[in-house]
Amino acid sequence: MAPPLARVRVSDAAAAPAEATPLAALDADVVPAPLHFVRSHHPTPALDPAAFQLVVGGAVGRPRAWTLAALQERASPVTRHVLLECAGHRRTELEPVPDGLPWGLGAVSHARWTGIPLVHLLDDAGLADDVCEIVFEGADRGPFDGVPGIVGEHPFARSLPLADARGDGVLLAWAMNDAPLRPEHGGPLRLVVPGWYGMASVKWLVGIEAATIPFEGVFQALDYHLIAPGGDAPGTPITRMRVSSLLTSPEAGAVLPAGAVEVRGIAWGGDDGVAAVDVRSDDGPWRAALLEVGESADAPTRFRAAVELPVGEHELQVRATDGAGNRQPERPTPNVRGYVVDAVQRLRVSARAAPSG
DSSP states (O other), rough: OOOOOEEEEEETTTSSOOOOOGGGGGGGSSGGGGGSSSSSOOOOOOOGGGGOOEEEEESSSSEEEEEEHHHHSSOEEEEEEEEEEEETGGGGGSSOSSSSSOOOOOOEEEEEEEEEHHHHHHHHHHHHHOOOOEEEEEEEEEOTTTTTTTTTEEEEEEEEEEEEETTOOOOOOOOEETEEEOGGGTTTTTEEEEEBBBSSSOOOEEEEEEEEOOOOOOHHHTEEEETTTOOSOOOEEEEEEEEEEEEEEEETOOOESSEEEEEEEEEESSSSEEEHHHHHHHTSEEEEEEEEEOTTTTTTTTEEEHHHHEEEEEEEEEEETTTTBBBSSSOOOOTTOOOOOOOOEEEEEEEEEOOOO
């Protein structure tokens, strides 16, 4: 019997919990909640679901505080299979490694999220005509380097352009894989924004505000931007996930029998979904993998392919292409903060001859 899968703890700092998903877990229909990656900027707040309230306000005609029970009664719940990826995933592949949480592989997971579409609450609130963004505030708060804040603390808050916030896929989720949302994943209520990097899916959601001017909170205006080496801050805001892929089997360092070897993995992100995945060994020709497309463009696309490995050391490579023709680059693009590493994945394995006799 194979040993149980375990997440890798990326940071021991209490203020920045981070645990990676074991790659083998990505092969499952959904990643179990205990194995789904965790990334938070501040400690997990203690929220009582029975006393919980979500305050909707700002430039609205009908402000309201919603209890969890009232939200669950507002409309029939919907469930969506959505993959989330941290914007700092694979940061350690850059040279030199930028400052920031030292993510390797595994800051990506997929689950079934249950809740109601955000657009229902926006319609109930009666947005003013000049609303341009919707701001989402979590209950977690703490320091932000170089910015004092109120009593030295800042809530984790992000905004979405109004058109994106009104998208049908954006959920106010209270359940994950048919179970109440666990505290480390944002319970009792979180935002789930399909197609965007994970920072947009604000956890421990306690406030929604309709804004008539762009939001300037620190995690919006100062963090999560791409800045080229030598470039000026704040840089280009990070929004939607680029097309990407990972091998889930074999694992790095595996010793395999020489000959035909099956490789498996998942692909996600990009424009118009994943259109193709190619694999190769060493510098051989790229070969198309067989795809198992997810239930929507927001769910992972699984792939498998066979590669021929003669005796020796080998590098397996995988790349994905989206529906708009965007393809993963051969090498990661350097940036000051180490975000959005979407290059071809490279994995070393060994092939050994079968024992004689």
